[in-house]
Amino acid sequence: MSRKSESRAETAKLGRLLGLDDQQQLAFLLKVPAAELSEYRLAVTDLLYDDDHELLERTAEAARLLPARTLASIGETALGPLICARLTGLLDPHRAVEISAHFDVDFLALLAAELDPRRAAEVVAAIAADTVVAVTVAMAANGEHVAMGRFVAYLDDIALALCLKALSDEDLLQVAFVMEGQQRLGFIFELIGPERAKRMLASAPAHGLVEEAKHVAGQLSGLRPKRGEGA
Amino acid sequence: MTRPIDHIPSPPPSLDSAGSAELTALTEQALQLRRRELELAIEKAFGQIPRPLRGVVHRMLGV
Numbered sequence: 001m002s003r004k005s006e007s008r009a010e011t012a013k014l015g016r017l018l019g020l021d022d023q024q025q026l027a028f029l030l031k032v033p034a035a036e037l038s039e040y041r042l043a044v045t046d047l048l049y050d051d052d053h054e055l056l057e058r059t060a061e062a063a064r065l066l067p068a069r070t071l072a073s074i075g076e077t078a079l080g081p082l083i084c085a086r087l088t089g090l091l092d093p094h095r096a097v098e099i100s101a102h103f104d105v106d107f108l109a110l111l112a113a114e115l116d117p118r119r120a121a122e123v124v125a126a127i128a129a130d131t132v133v134a135v136t137v138a139m140a141a142n143g144e145h146v147a148m149g150r151f152v153a154y155l156d157d158i159a160l161a162l163c164l165k166a167l168s169d170e171d172l173l174q175v176a177f178v179m180e181g182q183q184r185l186g187f188i189f190e191l192i193g194p195e196r197a198k199r200m201l202a203s204a205p206a207h208g209l210v211e212e213a214k215h216v217a218g219q220l221s222g223l224r225p226k227r228g229e230g231a
Numbered sequence: 232m233t234r235p236i237d238h239i240p241s242p243p244p245s246l247d248s249a250g251s252a253e254l255t256a257l258t259e260q261a262l263q264l265r266r267r268e269l270e271l272a273i274e275k276a277f278g279q280i281p282r283p284l285r286g287v288v289h290r291m292l293g294v
Binding site for chain 1: 238239240242243244245246249250253254257258260261262264265266268269272273275276278279280281284287288
């Protein structure tokens, strides 16, 4: 795992957060240490999600007046995925799950791509596993690997295992490259088993993902207990 | 009217001044875009709220 690849992973996350289609716009960040970029990204996340917080809180309060189906319809046709994502963390989690049941999978995938799971952990955990898998597949099709990487820490083991099964090796490697939480990375590799892990890393050159594969392999070797460190 | 932004986070310390200015500009742009999107979305949403509830929701939102 090189410093350069760590910075590239962080730059990709920041680019997604800032809504940039062209990652080259942030090429000047590749020389900045990943820890500094991570700190900046977290501060910007708070800035973007806390801005207009009062208005969003009042909107969430007003949402109590309307039935879940009506809210889902307003969410899909008027508010859009970004505002719905910001409202998700402000609604009562049960209410948010109830509303989400009326969204179609494609809209949920767009919403999830904008969601900060730290602010909606209870909602993420309460979504049915089959819905999580369907949303995961839709997000992968949209190329939302950075956003998917944010969710790994918040999925229960069953939902995570089903998602891993549903993803292609190529998608999984791209998610692993940018995902948050190294410990969960070790668990993912336990779940997929050594054969798929080898296949995934070996197929990386064919998908243009050599740097991603090296980065992930480096992180994994850092997780393995060294001789004399116990079982 | 564009509201002022006075709390953009400090850029990473090892970034040079040109890079810092560029990153700050991109962050401001993202924030302004989100603000515009929120204003438009709430305006659009009012059209879909059942008529008898619109006044109450309007008052609750204070918009």
